[in-house]
Amino acid sequence: MNLNKDSKKLLSEFDAYTSPHAKMAEALKELKEEVMADENINILLVVGPSGVGKSKLAEIFIEEILDSMEEEMIKDTSFIPITGIELPNPDLGNFNWKDFYYRVLLSLNEPLVDRKTNVNRGVRNNDRYVNEGRKSTVGDLRRSLERAIYHRRTRAIIIDEAQHFFRLKTGKAVAEQFNSIKSLANMSGAKIILFGTYDLISIMNLDGQLSRRVEEIHFPRYDLNNEKDVEDFINILYTFQRKLPVEKPPDLLSERKYIYEKSLGCVGILKTWLQKSLRETIKNGEETITLESLRKTSMNHTKLLTLFKEIVVGEEIFKESKSDAIELKKMLGVENLEDKPNKRKGNNNPGKRKPNRDEV
């Protein structure tokens, strides 16, 4: 059965619906704080499981920043406070910098992007970025991008699927790749926010020099070993239950164990699943989403297991880095620097003798 206009509308409304939830709110808050922070660190990593909702978070973050800067943007139409791109999956070892610069330039709405060249050599006036039709080199595009970021006063650039930067053969190549990103951030003055899978953290941890220069933000799944997560996950089910455009509200809460098992506590996986199930339900003219339709449209166990194994490894990296921090502090003896009553001041009651002084 084909879907009629009304059904299509219902489906697209649900597709567009964003459910606010605790883990996303926490990651968003942390991200805002880090972007606003005036520290030297100008590369941020936002990592989490596949399907947790990282791209959604990036989208919301961009929207919020644009909303908050709307007035300023109306006053100065060249101002673009934030932009974002998604990295395509490159051939192994073949990251294309030209393509990358080109994409970011496009995202900044730069006119004449395919004819850009070194502005110092280019023709001035209105088409000051054009150089008599010569094809741009990587260096040309890079310089144009730095200038565009400067002129647009762009403060943050989001790069989604950022693990694709590092699909390279050698550790040295990874470090070089990172240095190029770092220098783009330094030269342009924009913070670069890399969104991606846990692989990003393992890459940074390979090299102490790299990890020193980045701040990590974790966007984790809901974990049933944590009481608050259980409560929050149930709240999400409740929210989706109310939002699903079906005649009779489905009883997702009663199926919570099954739903958790098949979503791994990741809201993006859950949403995609509910979208599929809703489509089935509407197509079949059923009044609500049933367990049967959930079963039919769920992800298979093999895929889920692969994803879950990646999550376990990723979470372990975060746990380790926490325990490493504790160990480091201990080894350094940092607690010795804590505020202690100042011994040198000695007796607070001058004239009064200490009771244990005299031998009896």
Ligand SMILES: Nc1ncnc2c1ncn2[C@@H]1O[C@H](COP(=O)(O)OP(=O)(O)OP(=O)(O)O)[C@@H](O)[C@H]1O
């Ligand atoms: N809070 C949310 N409310 C509604 N829909 C959401 C929410 N979070 C994610 N989604 C939707 O779930 C799907 C998967 O989420 P998303 O693509 O953001 O995950 P991801 O972590 O980026 O995954 P990947 O690692 O595969 O890129 C998308 O269609 C997204 O719009």
Ligand SMILES: [Mg+2]
């Ligand atoms: Mg994504």
